[in-house]
Amino acid sequence: MDKKLNPSATRKHFALNLRMTREQLGLSQEALADAAGLHRTYVGSVERGERNISIDNIERLALALGVSPASLLEKPKK
Amino acid sequence: MDKKLNPSATRKHFALNLRMTREQLGLSQEALADAAGLHRTYVGSVERGERNISIDNIERLALALGVSPASLLEKPKK
Numbered sequence: 001m002d003k004k005l006n007p008s009a010t011r012k013h014f015a016l017n018l019r020m021t022r023e024q025l026g027l028s029q030e031a032l033a034d035a036a037g038l039h040r041t042y043v044g045s046v047e048r049g050e051r052n053i054s055i056d057n058i059e060r061l062a063l064a065l066g067v068s069p070a071s072l073l074e075k076p077k078k
Numbered sequence: 079m080d081k082k083l084n085p086s087a088t089r090k091h092f093a094l095n096l097r098m099t100r101e102q103l104g105l106s107q108e109a110l111a112d113a114a115g116l117h118r119t120y121v122g123s124v125e126r127g128e129r130n131i132s133i134d135n136i137e138r139l140a141l142a143l144g145v146s147p148a149s150l151l152e153k154p155k156k
Contacts, residue, residue, distance in 0.1 A: 010140075071148070
């Protein structure tokens, strides 16, 4: 499962940015997963920082959300 | 080996940013690999866009280079 009890800072930033952007767009995890060609449970585990997500899947999620991949790795504002 | 004949745009951006930043710092692939706890041949394959690198390894390389992980995913200026 590639889980981590203490996700890296970058994983945490990505997880929080992903959830915030998805919710701002009013998308469910399932709708985002469908748009990105991924599984709903996978998106959920990424949003909990449990997955060591790859750059290709970062790109898929960013494209589905209409944001840049880089923006999803930035330190969240709040 | 997880290679791709046509790397994604984000892989290409990361590969180019990684190489440019490393060379600006005057580091060899081996020196960067040592600093990041990775293997020289792995860094080389990432710089050729051949690897679907994970977010944890993106973080390791960014920390070793003294830049933000997000900056390495941005579309290169030139």
